[in-house]
Amino acid sequence: MNQIIGMKDIKKTYQSRGVETMALNGVNFSMTAGEFVSIMGPSGSGKTTLLNMLATIDQPTAGDIYFKEHSLTGLKVKDLSEYRSNNLGFLFQEYNLLDHLTGFDNIALPLTFDNINHKEIVKKVHEVAHLLKIEDQLTKYPYEMSGGQKQRIATARAIIKNPTIVLADEPTGALDSGSSKDLLNLLEYLNHTMNISILMVTHDPLSASFSSRVVFLKDGKEHSTLHRGHVRERFYNEILDQLIYLGGE
């Protein structure tokens, strides 16, 4: 199996003022190349914690995290930065664009960390902008853009370095339904045509129905998994049923 990312028996406890909270309680999870996976679950089920573990911005209390069969546990801070920079793309609910940079510079930002030749950067940005149809947004500053436009810029930034996997944390959380659908179609498109793997954390069953697999978390453990058939609407109903089942348990 062509596994790109995985976690084995991950436990995470937070300690604050002497009170211990268990965020993840022995989670096993893995993804193969080209998958589009959603993670769902009620608040406090550990969705975001799991995402942060894979993003290596949070360390597990116990267990191992793998990237293409290499363990990430115990790597140095510097190597972790490099790992993120070269293999991961990020999408956030709040877009997280830098306010004082234009769309163009926001997209180019990750490439500037590596001191790549500027001509190559400019070429790359134009390519991605063309792909995402955001050429007319490049000279604008974030405050001049709508939410959907900002998230597209953020998406361009996420894929500019051809990441192995894009980690998305509620990417549609701040968008209206029209822009949400646009963005999800875009993610699906990127997943299909460019074979970018996507791991998305979401509350929204509609968003989740765009993915190929949905993993449900509950109380820090994986609870169940749904695979998508051919029809998205049907998958959407299955997800809804599963959420009702989860809530009533």
Add this chain to the structure above:
Amino acid sequence: MDMLKIAIKNVKDSIGLYRLYIVSMIFSVMIYYQFINLSDNPTINLMEMSDIVGALTFMAIFIMMIFVVFFLFFSNTFYIRERKKEIGLYILIGTTPKKIGMIIAIENMIIYAIATIIGVLSGIIFSKLFIMITIKYLNLGMTIDFHISTRAILQSLITFMVLGLLTSLNGYLRIRTKSIVALLKGKSMEEQIPRGNIIIGIISLIILLGGYYCSAIMDTMNLLFTGLGAIILVTIGTSLMYRSVMTSFFKRALSFKKYIYKNNRLLVVSTLMHRIGSNYKVYAAVTIFLACTLTAFATSASFKYGIDDMNKVRNPYSIKFETSTPTGLYDDLITYIQAQHGQLAYSNQNLPYYVIKSAGLSVYRGSSQMDIVAYATYKNSVQSMDYKTEKAVLYNGALDDNQCLYLNPGESIITVANVKYIDVEGVKYNTQKSIKAPLFGNRNDTMIVNDQLYESLKSSIAVDENGQLKQYYFNGIKIVNDEDFLKIHAVALQQIADDYQVTLDYTMTSLAMESETIFIFIQLFYVIGIFLTLTFIVATGSIIYFKIISNASEDIHTFRLLYKLGMGKKAILSVINKQVSIFFAFPLMIAFVHAYFASKALERFMGISLLVPLIYSSLTVTAIFFLYYWITIRRYKQIVLS
């Protein structure tokens, strides 16, 4: 009682935030106390110059107060902004704006009370040190008693508590006039990207150059116009420059992708554009303050520095004497000195001059008695002393028979009085040049004329009632290490002079400085200037610190994002270092330029070069700013990396 408790708790909780504020305030209170205490000191009050000490300290206090008020209101506003969100939350849970305003006001008063009390206490403790430093610089050669002035304590307490009340009121009003939503939004993202406008940029540069031009043509005649013009133009120009020139410049830089996509410059430059553009008023104010500080610092330092020069003009010789006919005494003395292995620096023998009892000067000079010498005599003498042989003390060109030079015996280092003409027995001689240079030392003013005029005037003026010619011959000898030499040989030298019935006049360079009141003044001015300057620098540094730190909490998100995007910790630290250092360096560099032009204008009034003191003061300020940079970086990292 309830509110007091909350206020005390808040102060305790946010002491980290307030630390630098309190320290700067304590420092201001301390210096303030020192000045009053000094002017109130009984020992100083007994001295003949107590009036002037009082006037000087009053002026110093006045200048300091203007600055401190600006500083305190600025920092007060900063803290209110910093805590807007917390305040909004209080109001949301049902506290009335009035009550929360009161709590903030009480907090402010507590902080003022702490700072004022500690400031006065450390003022009392350090006043001994302050006086010791003052005495050391003044070379007063006497002890000033350690003195605790109740007036100084009371005045410091009252002044700063009144300021505390005013700033509290300022905070209170700021909270009451804001809507809850505005407060809850916290430190707003009010700042948009400033639009750098090239035309305004060019205009601002022209205005700035206009200001510099005013300073360049400034003299006593047009002082009001050009002085005011320079200050206003430079202030406007600086402010516009931060707003337009810098933003246009950064914007342009951002479009040079080749440059900007390397070494994380993209982040540094865009942040600078954003921050400087939106805070241009503060940076302009800081720059102007710094320029004034530097100039004041350099000027007071130059007083200290100019004293040596002044001393040389007033006391050029270790031994001097005059005779009414040329004698051999000079040769005898030289022979003796050389036999005793005394080392001669320079000497002059039998310089002829005569005295006018009353000459009319175009400016009032107290006594109108004047010495008259021939230009050749003066020229030889000043050249023998190797005193600034450049043009400044010599006259290039021939003096006509109706012209003269005016020489001042070095009574002040501020300026050479601009004497337009000298009136001798109804005839006006136009002064071609006013000179400050050593000749006979601390004697009368001197009129220098060409050799023919010297001779022709001699017959009409230098005659006594009996028709006898009354000319004098001046002799001066400068010995290296005169203090040591004269201690041993003064008596022997006088014995030689006794044969000629002449009394020798000894002046030891170092001792002269200690005894003359005029030197004490200047040094007092120096000490006060230095202490004032220190207060200014401390406060200016704090303002920049506040500005940077208040932006740091906004930057947390940015750096967290960059970290996620794979930017290494080292790279993040380097970006922080660059940003913070530029925030300090910019105002400082622009202030250097301003101060340079200001000092050039001052030089013309003072007649001494300010370049060296300006360099010294620039170095000092830079060193202090480095310290601030270090403190800021530390705190900034604490906030961002937490």
